[in-house]
Amino acid sequence: MENVDLPLTPDFEVWPVTAKTERFLVQDGALVVEWSDGARCAYHPLLLAENDPAGDVLHPLSRETVLSPLDFPEELKVVDAQISEDGGIEVFWSHGRRGSRYHPGWLRGIGWSGVVEPLIPAPILWRGRELTEPPTFDGSQALGDETVFLSWLRALRDYGVARLEGLPVRDGLLMETVERIGPVRESNFGRMYTLEIKDDPDSNAFTSSALLQHIDMPTRECPHGLQFLFCRENTTSGGEGIYTDACRIAEDLREEEPEHFRALCEICWTYNNRSKRSGYKASGPVVELGTSGEITAVRYNSWLRAPLVAALEDQDRAYRSYRAFARRAQDEAYQMKFAYRSGDLLAFDNRRVLHGRNGYDAQGGKRLIEGIYADRDDLHSAIRTLERHATGREKS
Numbered sequence: 001m002e003n004v005d006l007p008l009t010p011d012f013e014v015w016p017v018t019a020k021t022e023r024f025l026v027q028d029g030a031l032v033v034e035w036s037d038g039a040r041c042a043y044h045p046l047l048l049a050e051n052d053p054a055g056d057v058l059h060p061l062s063r064e065t066v067l068s069p070l071d072f073p074e075e076l077k078v079v080d081a082q083i084s085e086d087g088g089i090e091v092f093w094s095h096g097r098r099g100s101r102y103h104p105g106w107l108r109g110i111g112w113s114g115v116v117e118p119l120i121p122a123p124i125l126w127r128g129r130e131l132t133e134p135p136t137f138d139g140s141q142a143l144g145d146e147t148v149f150l151s152w153l154r155a156l157r158d159y160g161v162a163r164l165e166g167l168p169v170r171d172g173l174l175m176e177t178v179e180r181i182g183p184v185r186e187s188n189f190g191r192m193y194t195l196e197i198k199d200d201p202d203s204n205a206f207t208s209s210a211l212l213q214h215i216d217m218p219t220r221e222c223p224h225g226l227q228f229l230f231c232r233e234n235t236t237s238g239g240e241g242i243y244t245d246a247c248r249i250a251e252d253l254r255e256e257e258p259e260h261f262r263a264l265c266e267i268c269w270t271y272n273n274r275s276k277r278s279g280y281k282a283s284g285p286v287v288e289l290g291t292s293g294e295i296t297a298v299r300y301n302s303w304l305r306a307p308l309v310a311a312l313e314d315q316d317r318a319y320r321s322y323r324a325f326a327r328r329a330q331d332e333a334y335q336m337k338f339a340y341r342s343g344d345l346l347a348f349d350n351r352r353v354l355h356g357r358n359g360y361d362a363q364g365g366k367r368l369i370e371g372i373y374a375d376r377d378d379l380h381s382a383i384r385t386l387e388r389h390a391t392g393r394e395k396s
């Protein structure tokens with residue numbers, strides 16, 4: 001159990017004390033701690049100083065530091081450390097600075113021991129034959145039980161697509177559900193949009209045509225991270241949703257067609273929306289990589305691409321690689337297909353999972369689907385917050 005008398009930490013996270021201090025050392029002014037779990041971690045004096053939980057460094061309510069990096073002497077050194085009576089770790093300083101006390105769970109948790117946990121777990125990649133349906137949860141249970149709601153959000157984070165089923169069909173339910181996760185991200189289609197057939201459509205989505213695999217909003221500097229679709233009614237025939245894990249496609253290209261993969265990571269396409277009332281444009285590579293080479297997002301939408309202004313050899317390389325991506329995106333082996341049923345709420349990662357649909361017969365019945373966007377950060381924040389609740393260790 002956590003000792004409530006331990007020093008504050010510069011956050012509202014839970015830091016269980018999982019290891020004891022075996023030995024303290026001072027090395028070039030840094031604190032080195034040998035922990036009982038075998039880790040040996042070194043802490044820079046300025047890291048410790050600016051995270052001192054004392055009230056003149058850390059605001060006790062906001063848990064944010066109130067000082068500038070320049071308020072500490074550049075050559076500040078740790079001179080000694082010991083365990084204080086309450087179990088905190090007490091550090092003594094050069095320059096006549098008063099001592100500081102640290103939470104041992106926090107100190108162990110932030111220590112470098114050769115491995116850094118990623119902020120977000122690695123995605124679970126899939127092809128259509130491996131994941132034939134979205135991970136699905138009972139909608140009423142999810143809305144009534146935080147644990148089930150959290151399971152739905154984790155599935156969305158890990159698989160990039162997850163569904164609630166059997167929800168009551170009523171006004172406001174989609175908005176209320178999304179706002180439990182975080183703020184809605186509006187778009188040029190409004191705060192919420194309805195997928196219906198329009199006489200003057202500003203997107204192919206507002207027709208009954210089939211839609212090829214794509215992400216929405218490739219025309220934005222940062223495309224919307226999440227999309228939520230709530231099917232209120234569907235008695236038409238056809239119109240099945242088609243979903244594809246673009247990270248799986250990209251990883252397969254990295255392995256099997258490395259030249260195309262490199263081109264997809266290097267060549268920037270510009271996307272522009274085709275609206276009489278707005279003029280969004282953005283550019284970026286089809287495959288976005290993080291600093292460790294991991295795939296962070298895709299920007300793929302074949303009908304919103306602007307003409308590529310580039311040298312002929314670059315145009316050739318761009319088209320060959322785009323076609324290589326399209327061949328896999330349109331390959332059924334990668335695709336998950338399913339019907340939208342009344343009461344289904346489908347959530348997906350718009351920057352990872354491509355969506356599309358079969359065409360449908362607009363004369364054969366009614367089809368009413370509401371849509372809302374949000375962002376990935378809101379999902380990740382909601383998961384962390386619910387996880388604190390779930391463990392019953394939320395800190396005030």
Ligand SMILES: [Fe+2]
Nearest residue numbers: 205215216355
């Ligand atoms: Fe779309």
